Amino acid sequence: MRFAGELVPATLIRRYKRFLADVELTDGTIITAHVANPGAMTGLQTEGARVWLSKSPSLTRKLPYSWELVEVDFGRAQELVGVNTMHPNPIVAEALAAGVIPELAGYATIRREVKYGRIINGKGSRVDFLLEDPAKPLCYVEVKNVHLMRRPGVAEFPDSVTARGAKHLDELAEMVATGARAVMLFVIQIGSASSFALARDIDPAYGRAFDRARAAGVEALAWTCKLTEQDIVLGQPVPIEP
Structure with a gap:
């Protein structure tokens, strides 16, 4: 981007x-x-x-x-x-179009901001990306921006309480129950990150929602970014700490 x-x-x-x-x-x-x-x-x-x-x-x-x-x-x-939380989605859009993320490559179509999940008080959620292919299950991809680092090399999410983020995890788990794939993709806008961890002390409820989602079959990926004063592009995957 x-x-x-x-x-x-x-x-x-x-x-x-x-x-x-x-x-x-x-x-x-x-x-x-x-x-x-x-x-x-x-x-x-x-x-x-x-x-x-x-x-x-x-x-x-x-x-x-x-x-x-x-x-x-x-x-x-x-x-x-x-620091701009609006950038991860266009960064991921470019990466998906180029087939940069192996786990998310090979789909025929990529749609953005597709309605899904439960309707609460007349409002529903929109998944960041819906990947579709006649030969594969639907793949729902939710993107989260990461810019917290309290230990050298370890990126963390979230940096504040996010009830909305926990809701998204539960909705992704519901998509898995229908037979679809669901992926939580953490985009780390820090090039030096060598691993990713949940900031469970900041938002214990999000940590519990993440554990529920993983147990239900939701996949999780974490990627760094390469940043310059001209552009930001997806960098490389990093392991997710337990």
């Missing part, structure tokens, strides 16, 4: 109200940027951190700048980390 234009470097002043960040551009101008990330962003919002912003071409957008990357040292070396 290539960024639409050249990213703008800046220095982080503060992140607040979850979706806002004040930053200082290289010419000293202070602006407010949009933060497409509802999570805690633990370790990624240190004052003075070097960040990179994209700028929307829209003349009517209230906040033209969006925070995309931050430079962080998780204990090994400075590296770029992606």
Whole structure:
């Protein structure tokens, strides 16, 4: 996934109200940027951190700048980390189209945002990807963004309580019960990650839902990303710790 234009470097002043960040551009101008990330962003919002912003071409957008990357040292070396939670889906879409993920290759069609699961209060869920092929069971793929690292090399999810995430796991298990495949794909926007683990201390309920889903036959995959100031692409698979 290539960024639409050249990213703008800046220095982080503060992140607040979850979706806002004040930053200082290289010419000293202070602006407010949009933060497409509802999570805690633990370790990624240190004052003075070097960040990179994209700028929307829209003349009517209230906040033209969006925070995309931050430079962080998780204990090994400075590296770029992606903070925009909207990016994993297009990253995965490119990877699926190119057949990069062996476990998800070979399907005839790939559809996005397909309704599935239970209807609650008139609302249902949408699976991120539905893979279809006449010779195979349907394959439901849910994508989660990962950017938490509290131990060098170990990426974790979630970084805050996510009741919605637990609901998705239960719905994937229900799809397996119908005879379909279901896959939870964790996309780690940290290139240095060498393994993945659940942050069970942050959200015990999500951990229990993950265990239920795995016992029901839901598959789990974790992949790192390669990040530059020009693009983000899927990197390599990493093992999932028990």
